[in-house]
Amino acid sequence: MAPVDLSTDLGGVVLPNPVMTASGCAANGRELHRFVDVASLGAFVTKTVMSQPRSGRPTPRMAETPSGMLNSIGLQGPGIRAFCEEDLPWLREHGARVLVSIAGGTAGEFADVAAHLAASPAYDCVAGVEVNISCPNVANRGQVFACNPEASAKVLTLVRERLPSGTPLFAKLSPDVTDIVEIAASVLGSGATGLTMINTLLGVVIDTERLRPQLAAVTGGLSGPAVRAVAVRAVWQVHAAMRAGTLPEAPIIGVGGVRTGADALELVAAGACAVQVGTATFHDPTAPRLALDGLAGLVAAHGFDRFADVVGIAHERT
Amino acid sequence: MSDVAQECAELVASRRVGAYHHLTFVAPGIAKLARPGQFVAVAVGGEEPATLLRRCFSLHKVSPAGAHRGTVDLVVSAVGAGTRWLTALRTHDRTDVVGPLGRPFPLPKEPVATVLVGGGYGSAPLFWLADTLRSRGCRVDMVLGAATEERLFGAVEARRSADSVVVTTDDGSVGHRGWVSDVLPAVITHSRAAVVYACGPMGMLRSVTEVAAEHGAVAQVAVEESMACGVGVCMTCVMPVRGNDGATRMVRSCVEGPVFRGDRVRWDAFADGRCLVPEDAVGAAAMRAH
Numbered sequence: 001m002a003p004v005d006l007s008t009d010l011g012g013v014v015l016p017n018p019v020m021t022a023s024g025c026a027a028n029g030r031e032l033h034r035f036v037d038v039a040s041l042g043a044f045v046t047k048t049v050m051s052q053p054r055s056g057r058p059t060p061r062m063a064e065t066p067s068g069m070l071n072s073i074g075l076q077g078p079g080i081r082a083f084c085e086e087d088l089p090w091l092r093e094h095g096a097r098v099l100v101s102i103a104g105g106t107a108g109e110f111a112d113v114a115a116h117l118a119a120s121p122a123y124d125c126v127a128g129v130e131v132n133i134s135c136p137n138v139a140n141r142g143q144v145f146a147c148n149p150e151a152s153a154k155v156l157t158l159v160r161e162r163l164p165s166g167t168p169l170f171a172k173l174s175p176d177v178t179d180i181v182e183i184a185a186s187v188l189g190s191g192a193t194g195l196t197m198i199n200t201l202l203g204v205v206i207d208t209e210r211l212r213p214q215l216a217a218v219t220g221g222l223s224g225p226a227v228r229a230v231a232v233r234a235v236w237q238v239h240a241a242m243r244a245g246t247l248p249e250a251p252i253i254g255v256g257g258v259r260t261g262a263d264a265l266e267l268v269a270a271g272a273c274a275v276q277v278g279t280a281t282f283h284d285p286t287a288p289r290l291a292l293d294g295l296a297g298l299v300a301a302h303g304f305d306r307f308a309d310v311v312g313i314a315h316e317r318t
Numbered sequence: 319m320s321d322v323a324q325e326c327a328e329l330v331a332s333r334r335v336g337a338y339h340h341l342t343f344v345a346p347g348i349a350k351l352a353r354p355g356q357f358v359a360v361a362v363g364g365e366e367p368a369t370l371l372r373r374c375f376s377l378h379k380v381s382p383a384g385a386h387r388g389t390v391d392l393v394v395s396a397v398g399a400g401t402r403w404l405t406a407l408r409t410h411d412r413t414d415v416v417g418p419l420g421r422p423f424p425l426p427k428e429p430v431a432t433v434l435v436g437g438g439y440g441s442a443p444l445f446w447l448a449d450t451l452r453s454r455g456c457r458v459d460m461v462l463g464a465a466t467e468e469r470l471f472g473a474v475e476a477r478r479s480a481d482s483v484v485v486t487t488d489d490g491s492v493g494h495r496g497w498v499s500d501v502l503p504a505v506i507t508h509s510r511a512a513v514v515y516a517c518g519p520m521g522m523l524r525s526v527t528e529v530a531a532e533h534g535a536v537a538q539v540a541v542e543e544s545m546a547c548g549v550g551v552c553m554t555c556v557m558p559v560r561g562n563d564g565a566t567r568m569v570r571s572c573v574e575g576p577v578f579r580g581d582r583v584r585w586d587a588f589a590d591g592r593c594l595v596p597e598d599a600v601g602a603a604a605m606r607a608h
């Protein structure tokens with residue numbers, strides 16, 4: 001039996017396989033590389049970077065929940081300059097294809113971060129840019145960009161202008177919206193090549209001994225297997241709209257609760273052409289590798305010789 | 319970054335010691351690499367765990383050439399779902415263990431006098447440290463404290479590993495009634511210690527740091543912060559620590575710690591089970607903007 005062709009097309013850039021890390025769940029490569037060769041992944045997704053260094057939020061920043069966790073890291077990071085000087089060159093040297101996650105407090109900050117990135121001498125390892133619009137919009141009293149179609153569209157338009165035209169641009173959507181298809185339409189109409197779904201869901205855990213919120217920041221993002229069905233639903237709805245012709249065809253990267261190859265296959269069959277592994281990496285630092293091996297095995301076991309043939313297949317079997 | 323191993327480790331011994339469980343796992347890769355002060359991240363909950371996050375434990379001791387080609391020992395206090403699962407394991411059960419993690423206790427270049435201070439199960443890594451220090455010619459005095467006699471770990475072992483041992487308990491059930499910080503000044507003065515090593519609750523580490531400073535000794539403290547991954551990828555375990563340049567940064571205690579110089583830790587930021595970001599910390603200004 002010939003090995004399965006695992007390659008996947010991210011809207012112009014072809015990756016050797018569809019499994020990636022998830023932003024904020026693998027730092028910027030050095031730590032994970034002790035467990036998984038960063039070059040063996042379809043792509044390495046970096047921690048969301050903003051223009052300035054950020055300390056992040058007070059601690060406790062995490063609370064375990066059934067099959068998941070809440071986090072309130074607050075986008076701690078070195079800022080785009082240090083990222084381009086230290087992190088991106090390291091990833092390039094180690095042969096990674098990099099999906100760089102960026103954010104801003106204003107649409108203009110998103111654009112500045114994109115411009116700085118595009119000017120980096122290591123830019124040739126960038127397989128795409130992921131725009132994390134699940135962060136607070138200073139101009140709109142802190143409402144997250146991803147909850148508002150106009151604000152999301154503005155960010156994508158400005159970022160698109162600052163990147164070389166061949167760079168795939170992914171908008172990372174929040175599931176905490178009334179109609180995710182509406183947000184998807186808005187970003188795909190404003191320069192996004194594709195979509196990443198989903199970011200975390202907002203949650204609160206109460207410490208029942210102290211009778212107060214467990215996180216110092218009160219609210220946090222819920223992730224892990226607990227949210228997988230929500231991620232599969234989001235991918236399903238958006239892919240269904242593409243099949244129905246109400247949304248333009250575009251690549252979807254699925255993320256949310258993937259631990260095993262079977263978990264990844266759920267997102268793929270719902271319409272994702274690539275899959276990110278996030279919180280499961282905290283359970284097992286080799287999780288991205290295990291999910292890739294598991295997915296490859298399952299695609300073959302189902303009798304397919306091309307991974308691409310499985311993408312969205314569940315829509316044909318309802 | 320330093321070498322690390324991941325092993326599906328078999329439990330070969332589990333015994334109760336006071337309020338704790340002393341577990342021995344076969345993990346030759348970890349045993350070979352580890353140094354005193356490092357820790358391991360243990361998977362709990364079995365095949366399809368509802369408890370997804372790793373639990374971290376100090377290495378109590380390692381036997382690289384032991385009966386099973388290499389074992390590691392942990393001292394576990396059963397306080398929640400994960401530690402209860404771990405302490406309920408039977409011999410020959412297995413679980414996944416990653417380590418050694420973090421930076422070990424730095425060892426003095428000269429054979430100076432040292433004091434080792436442990437609070438509760440925090441004493442677990444200190445006996446191995448004591449043996450290492452003594453093999454380098456250092457004098458080792460120990461101070462062990464706990465809430466009650468049950469929660470005191472290793473008072474007997476200490477007599478073998480140290481030149482002297484002082485015990486305190488909050489309730490006076492054994493040793494001096496009170497805290498380790500009550501007896502520490504006299505121990506440091508008597509031994510003329512240059513370094514004080516400590517592992518235990520945050521409040522204890524803070525007062526050990528203060529007492530050490532008053533006596534001209536350097537404090538090296540092993541902290542315990544909530545950790546989701548233990549390997550440096552999640553940013554949950556941060557705390558404010560001053561660097562060589564004097565600037566305070568929110569650093570990951572799992573990779574830059576768990577051992578820090580006590581006088582570098584911003585103890586002023588810790589209060590009531592939380593740790594704030596000091597206003598002068600690198601990147602704090604950007605948090606105020608949005």
Ligand SMILES: Cc1cc2nc3c(=O)[nH]c(=O)nc-3n(C[C@H](O)[C@H](O)[C@H](O)COP(=O)(O)OP(=O)(O)OC[C@H]3O[C@@H](n4cnc5c(N)ncnc54)[C@H](O)[C@@H]3O)c2cc1C
Pocket residue numbers: 063064357371372373374375376377392393394395396397398399400401402439442541542543544545546576
């Ligand atoms: C570097 C390090 C060394 C440690 N060494 C030891 C040791 O030698 N012996 C020992 O008994 N315990 C030790 N601990 C504490 C131990 O990790 C926690 O008691 C344990 O994680 C609690 O898990 P649980 O499921 O029983 O509790 P739960 O409260 O149900 O845990 C829920 C979540 O909170 C985290 N958590 C809860 N309490 C702590 C804590 N005190 N520290 C860190 N994370 C916590 C858990 O990892 C888990 O993700 C150490 C912790 C660290 C960070």
Ligand SMILES: Cc1cc2nc3c(=O)[nH]c(=O)nc-3n(C[C@H](O)[C@H](O)[C@H](O)COP(=O)(O)O)c2cc1C
Pocket residue numbers: 022023024025047048071073075101132172198199200222223224225227255256257258276277278279280552553
């Ligand atoms: C600790 C932690 C930090 C995260 N940081 C980011 C981030 O910086 N940017 C981002 O777009 N998503 C971030 N996420 C969200 C993940 O990338 C992912 O979308 C989400 O956790 C769902 O996937 P999972 O269940 O596989 O973790 C973070 C998640 C966690 C748990």
Ligand code: FES
Pocket residue numbers: 544545546547548549550551552553554555556570571572573
């Ligand atoms: S515990 Fe994850 S970075 Fe320290």
